[in-house]
Amino acid sequence: MSTIAHTFADTSTMLRRQLKHMLRYPSLTVMLVGMPVVFLLLFVYVFGGTIGDGLGGPTGGREAYLTYLTPGMMLMAIVAAVQGTAISVAMDMTEGIIDRFRTMSIARVSVLTGHVIASVIQSFLCIAVTLGVAIAIGFRPDADPLGWVGLAGVLVLISFGLTWLTVGLGMAAKTVEEASNTPMPLMLLPFLGSAFVPTESMPTAVQYFADYQPFTPFIEVVRALLFGKAVDGTDLVLTIAWSLAFALLGYVISKKKFNKR
Amino acid sequence: MNNSKPLAIQARDLTKSYGDNAVLGGVDIEVPEGTIFSLLGPNGAGKTTTVNILTTLIPANGGEAFVNGANVAHDADAVRKSIGVTGQFAAVDGLLTGRENLHLMGRLHHLGKRETKRRTEELLERFDLVEAAKRAPATYSGGMKRRLDIAMCLMGDPKVIFLDEPTTGLDPSGRRVVWSIVRELVKAGTTIFLTTQYLEEADELADKIAVLNGGKIVAEGTPEQLKRLVPGGHVNLRLARADQVARIAQVLAGNGDTDQLTVQIPSDGSVDSLRKILDTIDREGVQVDELTVHTPDLDDVFLSLTGHVPAQATA
Numbered sequence: 001m002s003t004i005a006h007t008f009a010d011t012s013t014m015l016r017r018q019l020k021h022m023l024r025y026p027s028l029t030v031m032l033v034g035m036p037v038v039f040l041l042l043f044v045y046v047f048g049g050t051i052g053d054g055l056g057g058p059t060g061g062r063e064a065y066l067t068y069l070t071p072g073m074m075l076m077a078i079v080a081a082v083q084g085t086a087i088s089v090a091m092d093m094t095e096g097i098i099d100r101f102r103t104m105s106i107a108r109v110s111v112l113t114g115h116v117i118a119s120v121i122q123s124f125l126c127i128a129v130t131l132g133v134a135i136a137i138g139f140r141p142d143a144d145p146l147g148w149v150g151l152a153g154v155l156v157l158i159s160f161g162l163t164w165l166t167v168g169l170g171m172a173a174k175t176v177e178e179a180s181n182t183p184m185p186l187m188l189l190p191f192l193g194s195a196f197v198p199t200e201s202m203p204t205a206v207q208y209f210a211d212y213q214p215f216t217p218f219i220e221v222v223r224a225l226l227f228g229k230a231v232d233g234t235d236l237v238l239t240i241a242w243s244l245a246f247a248l249l250g251y252v253i254s255k256k257k258f259n260k261r
Numbered sequence: 262m263n264n265s266k267p268l269a270i271q272a273r274d275l276t277k278s279y280g281d282n283a284v285l286g287g288v289d290i291e292v293p294e295g296t297i298f299s300l301l302g303p304n305g306a307g308k309t310t311t312v313n314i315l316t317t318l319i320p321a322n323g324g325e326a327f328v329n330g331a332n333v334a335h336d337a338d339a340v341r342k343s344i345g346v347t348g349q350f351a352a353v354d355g356l357l358t359g360r361e362n363l364h365l366m367g368r369l370h371h372l373g374k375r376e377t378k379r380r381t382e383e384l385l386e387r388f389d390l391v392e393a394a395k396r397a398p399a400t401y402s403g404g405m406k407r408r409l410d411i412a413m414c415l416m417g418d419p420k421v422i423f424l425d426e427p428t429t430g431l432d433p434s435g436r437r438v439v440w441s442i443v444r445e446l447v448k449a450g451t452t453i454f455l456t457t458q459y460l461e462e463a464d465e466l467a468d469k470i471a472v473l474n475g476g477k478i479v480a481e482g483t484p485e486q487l488k489r490l491v492p493g494g495h496v497n498l499r500l501a502r503a504d505q506v507a508r509i510a511q512v513l514a515g516n517g518d519t520d521q522l523t524v525q526i527p528s529d530g531s532v533d534s535l536r537k538i539l540d541t542i543d544r545e546g547v548q549v550d551e552l553t554v555h556t557p558d559l560d561d562v563f564l565s566l567t568g569h570v571p572a573q574a575t576a
Contacts, residue, residue: 006371010369013369017354025356095354095355096348096353097352097353099318099346099352101369103317103318103341104417105341106369
């Protein structure tokens with residue numbers, strides 16, 4: 001077998017290992033899915049009536065807020081899933097089996113890519129559950145088939161970028177506790193972006209930050225695709241650029257840490 | 262020690278330090294194919310560091326090492342192809358079952374489905390893990406985990422196996438099982454590099470022992486050669502009366518301890534020397550409650566070379 005074929009074979013072996021871990025240890029996945037769902041229900045049913053009126057749309061109220069909030073919660077689902085990535089990577093690194101892998105003639109990167117692909121799958125699970133709950137309580141997306149394909153592509157890209165970033169954070173963490181803390185700032189970014197309220201309603205300084213941080217373009221692209229609207233070109237470019245930058249940064253950190261351990 | 266067998270492991274002047282802390286200060290190792298080599302030393306001597314360098318886990322700062330003819334620094338992948346490693350802590354996947362752990366190894370060695378299955382079942386059988394195969398290693402005893410660990414390193418049919426303190430934490434029966442596994446492997450032509458802090462283990466298994474202390478090899482040879490290094494043989498007498506201790510010690514040129522009622526007499530443990538001691542006791546008319554003969558063992562070697570009291574195998 002050639003090197004590339006080996007890399008593919010080893011990656012698929014490692015992916016199977018991760019998927020089995022997910023099945024054997026479902027409480028982590030359940031906990032991760034829980035977060036965006038709780039946020040969704042909390043914000044729609046507790047704050048939604050008031051915030052919805054403040055959105056200034058034609059209808060207002062809880063229903064309008066559900067429509068506004070759902071795209072952001074889909075991003076929140078990715079953030080929740082990638083937090084789990086950092087934890088499971090750090091946990092994995094404490095296991096003796098990683099040292100065994102490092103003394104074997106395998107494609108080393110496959111240990112990491114196995115984590116990344118499994119985590120992207122987990123992200124999609126979280127997104128699907130969150131979107132499902134949103135639809136169950138009255139959310140009505142309005143995308144054509146091509147829009148759904150585009151949406152899936154964008155979500156894969158974003159979760160790929162954020163997953164590599166958190167694999168890097170998980171590798172860089174000295175303990176599992178540290179790994180569960182370092183991705184925390186990611187949780188704040190949707191709040192300081194357009195997930196919960198439009199950025200125009202924020203004070204100037206906060207709005208400036210909100211407009212230029214990665215989650216606002218992420219959320220706006222998802223929002224546009226969900227409702228079959230034209231995607232803003234700048235937002236799309238920013239989404240692609242940020243995702244690839246995160247992926248590259250995470251890849252470089254993880255590779256360095258993996259070889260050095 | 263020159264023989265015609267090719268070397269499976271060869272290290273020259275290996276050094277390793279972390280900052281100012283020198284862990285290895287020039288280690289030379291030669292292990293002929295198909296033999297058991299034991300690196301013996303107290304905790305912190307540098308045993309695991311040596312294993313980590315030879316198994317390509319960490320680079321050495323100086324010197325060079327070859328495993329199966331491949332340079333560990335420049336040709337790590339070739340080294341990895343021919344070795345199996347069982348580290349100090351069981352390197353098994355705690356969330357997969359025993360069988361799945363072996364399957365994982367088979368896939369990573371690209372053995373193919375049928376061969377992976379065949380070897381898995383064979384190893385489960387051989388290491389008495391058939392019943393445990395469906396369970397996760399978290400439910401295993403220490404000995405079972407270790408057996409699974411060694412089975413996993415055999416999936417790739419390695420020529421050289423590194424066992425880093427393979428019996429640490431095992432009960433005596435678990436230790437014996439590991440020993441018999443090691444002996445069988447060598448019979449089949451595998452080379453074994455074993456680290457241990459148990460003298461009994463090195464004595465029991467190794468063709469050649471190197472004593473590592475403070476990052477340097479302080480003695481090397483067969484167990485017998487090492488024992489000869491230490492002139493530690495003596496006969497211990499325990500007398501019935503304290504007032505006779507000094508007299509006997511003087512006549513037999515030994516060391517007396519009036520409080521303990523003992524006299525220690527240097528001796529090679531031969532029948533002749535024992536007869537001389539017994540004759541003297543008779544002649545002096547001294548009542549002796551107990552006589553023990555102490556021939557030098559690796560404990561004496563270890564103690565005199567490292568200044569450490571050796572770890573107790575039964576601890």
